[in-house]
Amino acid sequence: MANIIGKRIPRIDGPQKAIGEAKYTTDIFLPDMLCAKILRSPIAHAKILNIDTSKAEKIPGVKAVITGKDAWGIKHGFVETPRYPADQYCLANDRVRYIGEEVAAVAAIDEDAAIEALDAIKVEYEELTPVFDIFESIKPDAPEIHPNELPDLTEPFKNVGGRCANSFGNVEKAFKDAYLIKNDRFESQLRTHSYLEPQATVAHYDKSGKLNIWTSGMGVFRKRMHLANTLRIPSSRIRVHKIWVGGAFGGKIDLFSHEFCTSLLSIKTGMPVKYVAERDEIFSFFRHGQPMVVDLETAVTKEGVILGQRARCYNSCGAYRGSGVVCIFLCWGFLILPYRIPALDYIGYSIYTNNPVRAPQRGHGAPQIRFAVESQLDMIAEELGIDPIEIRIKNARNKGDVLPNNDTVKNAGLIECIKKAAEKTNFRKRYIKYKTERVYQDNYCHDDYKKDNKRFRRGIGIGVSGYFTGTLIYPNNSAAIVQFNDDGTVKCLTGALDIGQGAETIISQIVAEELGLNLEDVELITGDTDTCPVDIGSWISGLTYVTGNAAKKAAEDAKRQILAAASLELGVGIERLEINGKRIFIKDNPERSIPFSMAIARHIYENKGDPIIGRGFFRGLKDAKIGPSLKNAKGSWSDSYAFDAQVAEVEVDMATGKIRVLKATTAHDCGFPINPLLVEGQIDGQVSMATGQAISEEVVMKNGITLNPSFLEYKLPLATEMVENDYIDIITEEYKKDHHFHTKEVGEGYVSGILAAIANAVYNATGYRPKKLPINIMNDP
Amino acid sequence: MKAMGKKNKKIIRLNINNTVYDILVEHRDTLLEVLREKLLLTGTKDACNMGECGACTVLLDGKPVLACLTLAIDAHDKEITTIEGIAKDGSLSPIQGSFIEHGAIQCGFCSPGMILTATALLKENPNPSREEIKKAIEGNICRCTGYNKIIDAIGDAAKKISKDHQSS
16 A cells, blocks of 8 residues: 555655756747747727738848738637637737737747837727726627627626526525625725746747647647637647646636737748747736626525525626636636525626736636625624624535535535634634724724724634536546556656646656555656647646546556456456555465566566556546536536635734734645645645735726736735645545545635635724725725 | 847856856846846746846845846856756755755746745855745745745755754
């Protein structure tokens, strides 16, 4: 027994990254490589009348110039379904809809020539009226960004890119029977991923007619699919190569214009082409997370039990759909997941504006909706005189609960998470202490502190969330191959891409465990569409579950074969054999054993040359043909769900409004932790990202222009703002040999509970109820 | 990827990781461009190119500087240490080892700059407090780790180094 699973094992890519050897897309330098640059629209909304590239083409060193005319008029989208067809060109055709939209691209022998060429391209625009605010944009007299294509849109709204509606239970009765009804609006800001590695792509269309791609992305097969569709070449003629990725957090999953342009420029020139985005380009024009307005109405009994909710979510998806239509489905999902809601009336709208397009960002809808629900639940608890822990336990999902879409939450450990988080932080006692220390219980005014001269105030708050573990969206599944080397070590081929979360370490651990090997005996070949089998990708929180199970099955298959050969060699049944240290032993007679190499040789001899190739594959939601409906949220969503309860402790400087998050305690049920060290790393990153969202981060835009396009002006948490973290594992699933296992999500779910917890802690400290992010206590209500 | 053959070129001498290079640069070339594009020492990362994130930190005569804000000609005749020069004779430095062991590396893009900043810190202050560590790496942005395990790793490396000094 290898006993590698469940251990705090340092990641296998650590040494390469620590010595600077790990190569990222920006680090690729090929001979005769051209530099690509992109010309962007300076106008938020306009018709393109003409593009003249003739002067640019004549500039010395310029090798190719492309515009929308070279792009066959093919559209792409984050979602491409009959309801939500692709709506964006890789290069604008006849119209631009946001400042920064890609209009043309050039490839030149160096950066100077490329920039000179951009300046020489003449674009004639006819300006149209832009609209930037979602509530202005839905008005009937607003300028039309896209025509309405939704037959079920009954509201008199313009510019609606997506609508997701779902209701169940008797909502009217719930509100009629309610002891208390709360109705509030909560707003989440525009924030961004801030992956440290810039967006970058290298394309090399080689003489064999193969398009080689290195790109900073989140899933090589999904990128290949999009590139094949937009470039009109078969996917087999595109090879997306493995390359390390310097962070993504949701912001690199879409197809980006630069990936298409770099590819097309290489096809046109036959030379390698590289594009690296400037940091201010990323801040100003690339895809950020999704700002959201949530109107939430909740009906409860006198005891604080939720009877029903009405929710309206308005998401600003930007000038094209992006992932906005998914975000409004996910808001529904993260609304119904942690608490039992007997009746719900939900509508989410994804609204076009003349702003850059929006993408998923870690949590994708969960931070926005959990901030609303958890804040309001605390308001309800206070009004009813119940404490924040009690009201959560009363409403929390229990083991075996069935969700409105008929998924089950299986061994949900939420109630235990809430109890343990409260216990470990001494929540109740401190909550009451901080609350009673506040001088004014009502009518908050940020100047009040002067009356008692108590400038620094502390508070504690709790938030709860849940998250799904992968769903069905292309490529849906993962496969893996495990092959023995002559020396008894193995090679594992997997399309998984390590974007920093530790995918390679996890897969190595799983394969090593199944074959009784040491970690160093497993060599991975990953993230390459030509050499690796299909992989779901590092997104939708499914990699450890889906690819992990595929790798496990491949290892099991290899093990079955090597044991069969050993059984012949040793002359005993398979059931009497066991594996240890690259040898196969007879369990009841351990004196007798053979090395893997001998069993492999026997297998080759007995099976006409078959060297043992273990195959494994996995797909979640085995009874569902497709993922859940983005229109009405019906259908299975995920095989299992992770849960968490998080407690934040804050200190607020009443004089300046500065908030410090001192400590975060995360009690989490992420199933079986394959590697607790990596689980902690994921929690640390999420707590930090949530802290930024809660107190400092915002991409500030005015009339389609980003006003703070740099790390100096966009306030990310720095080391001096580090939050001390405490972790409580609630392990509800085990890793079973010879079964597929229910690891649960751990990379996204924990940005939301803690975000809400920080907001609740600020209220506990100050009496100011944050309803808008980032929190600013100087805004008196 | 700037044009050569334009103007204002000069040969400078750089001592990088104890190897001396005589190299033709333009006056406007930054140290970061020379390291990455001319010498292909790509361990030094280019993340913002505006002096805001610390990913391009290298040591110039032992002091941490941002290579993206340093002109190559200003580094003439100076000793430069990049991440490629931190491991000695094939073995990782205590800081590198500690980063790996503590899980202080995730995507790895900030790691080279972070390790160099930490190296300079521990040389100057072998027993930093937790607050001193935070202050020292305040200019190095990390989006993956929340800094927790990086701070642990640097603190632990300091202990290991001082123990090694005592025993030797």
